[in-house]
Amino acid sequence: MATHRGFGISSIEYPTGMNQNGDPSQAWVKVKPDGRVDVFSGTSDIGNGAKTIQSQIVAEAIGIPYDWVTFDNSNTDSSPVCTGTFASRATFVAGNAVLKAAMDVKQKILEVAGKEMEVSPEDLHIVDGEVQVKGSPDTKLGVADVAAAATWTHGVLMTGTGAQLNEYAEITNTLTGEVSGPPHAAISYAACAAEVEVDDETGDVRVLRLIQVYDVGKAINPSLVEGQIEGGALMGLGLGVLENSYPYYPSPDHRGYSIGSYYMPSSEDMPEYKTAIIENPSADGPYGAKGIGEMANNGQPGAITAAVHDAVGIWVTELPITPELVLRALDAKAEPRREGKLIAFDEELSVNSMASGISWSV
Amino acid sequence: MNIVLNGVTVAIKSPPLASLLTVLREELNVTSTKVGCEQGGCGACTALVNGKPQRTCLTPIAAVDGASVTTVEGLGDSDHLTAVQQSFVNHYAAQCGFCTPAMIIAATAYLEGNGSSDREEIEEALKGHTCRCTGYQKIVSAVAAAVAETTFDLTVTTPSPNTVIKSGGQT
Numbered sequence A: 001m002a003t004h005r006g007f008g009i010s011s012i013e014y015p016t017g018m019n020q021n022g023d024p025s026q027a028w029v030k031v032k033p034d035g036r037v038d039v040f041s042g043t044s045d046i047g048n049g050a051k052t053i054q055s056q057i058v059a060e061a062i063g064i065p066y067d068w069v070t071f072d073n074s075n076t077d078s079s080p081v082c083t084g085t086f087a088s089r090a091t092f093v094a095g096n097a098v099l100k101a102a103m104d105v106k107q108k109i110l111e112v113a114g115k116e117m118e119v120s121p122e123d124l125h126i127v128d129g130e131v132q133v134k135g136s137p138d139t140k141l142g143v144a145d146v147a148a149a150a151t152w153t154h155g156v157l158m159t160g161t162g163a164q165l166n167e168y169a170e171i172t173n174t175l176t177g178e179v180s181g182p183p184h185a186a187i188s189y190a191a192c193a194a195e196v197e198v199d200d201e202t203g204d205v206r207v208l209r210l211i212q213v214y215d216v217g218k219a220i221n222p223s224l225v226e227g228q229i230e231g232g233a234l235m236g237l238g239l240g241v242l243e244n245s246y247p248y249y250p251s252p253d254h255r256g257y258s259i260g261s262y263y264m265p266s267s268e269d270m271p272e273y274k275t276a277i278i279e280n281p282s283a284d285g286p287y288g289a290k291g292i293g294e295m296a297n298n299g300q301p302g303a304i305t306a307a308v309h310d311a312v313g314i315w316v317t318e319l320p321i322t323p324e325l326v327l328r329a330l331d332a333k334a335e336p337r338r339e340g341k342l343i344a345f346d347e348e349l350s351v352n353s354m355a356s357g358i359s360w361s362v
Numbered sequence B: 001m002n003i004v005l006n007g008v009t010v011a012i013k014s015p016p017l018a019s020l021l022t023v024l025r026e027e028l029n030v031t032s033t034k035v036g037c038e039q040g041g042c043g044a045c046t047a048l049v050n051g052k053p054q055r056t057c058l059t060p061i062a063a064v065d066g067a068s069v070t071t072v073e074g075l076g077d078s079d080h081l082t083a084v085q086q087s088f089v090n091h092y093a094a095q096c097g098f099c100t101p102a103m104i105i106a107a108t109a110y111l112e113g114n115g116s117s118d119r120e121e122i123e124e125a126l127k128g129h130t131c132r133c134t135g136y137q138k139i140v141s142a143v144a145a146a147v148a149e150t151t152f153d154l155t156v157t158t159p160s161p162n163t164v165i166k167s168g169g170q171t
């Protein structure tokens, strides 16, 4: 009786968004008289950092400091349509919408600045909150001054709108689920390696290390990407070895009734993480970004399962890999056959077959 | 009944068996204490009661009559964050933020109890607090850094010789 170490790997391919309904997201942006920018987007932040990412994209696209941007999606009256924060689509789809809105408002800023500076808008660009003449950075006007002039001199409200709508992917064959166009936007790739320790006496599986590599297209905010990967890793660890609505019991009548009978990973279950982010840009995401949200908890269960096999030579085909499943599999491995023949006995099957008079002649 | 909430004495009108969590949120509008499980399992409702972390969902208000209760509202404000709060910001130790107020309360108590920057000890201290988003890594790093900041002067660039920094498992 001992503990055994094992390693396993898995790989993931994951789509961004879903195009059955065109997957729309919309945003609009307005410049206040002091040059600060309000962003109204329907895509809400559920902890994935969508607010931060969308604000970053607007700041970058216009050419103003990040802290000039106020993000507002406090209500559905002032915010435009977004199908939601799901399908790993916020950065990609909403990011494209705010990017378009920002480019739109940028053009308005350049037009007003062009009038003020008596320069054609094509010859202007915005760097760090200042409109500059291309190639002659000393001829410049602050975005705040442009905004003031728009308000008080030109009578213009500078706004921009952006809408992302993909080609509809209609189901053309209900049997196969075949669709008429691309069913989703960019595809992200990842791999996960797990190191586990399996106790062959108790059946306990401990995940010691998770090494993960994610291709996210472009890490618009590397700290948030890393947070998403680490958070997903622990969820995946929960899926792999801990979380079950019917923990250890054969009947739903015996299911857990309190939070204590549902095993969520705690800080003490945390493995050692090693994370690498690969930037393999998508063709049409904002700055090449792809979705990473949901795939972050897909790789770990497979890698852990393979690592358990490496450690003690059993394939557990149900998740989570509870001590009971490990011990049963170890038993089955120790004595899988009798006299070289595969013989299985299943109580339920046998009672049913007797009751319904089925004769097994195979 | 009354409690001293973040330094201010407030009279309580709720019935004696109302939980401290309900009193804080519904009667006093202090919403940093979160309603997670209301069974004592998730830690999201934790506040300091007489300086000790306590699950407010399992605490009848009558049991803490006259006690001092501290929530994150009583720690720092956005211009003067405590070392723990600043460290959470610096380390991106929050995603959705649901667990964060109670994590900060638990970390504050850990620091006040002279907790070390050893990661395993921090994990042990926070194990009663469920976080669904971060994977805990950045939270533990934030607490470890907060410990370091409070044990030596930040203006000094080299750690003081008294600061013991332990590496994984070697105590």
Ligand code: FES
Pocket (backbone or CB within 6 Å): B034, B035, B036, B037, B038, B039, B040, B041, B042, B043, B044, B045, B046, B055, B056, B057, B058
């Ligand atoms: S709400 Fe109090 S511990 Fe979960």
Ligand code: FES
Pocket (backbone or CB within 6 Å): A047, B093, B094, B095, B096, B097, B098, B099, B100, B130, B131, B132, B133, B134
């Ligand atoms: S940050 Fe979401 S639960 Fe901890």
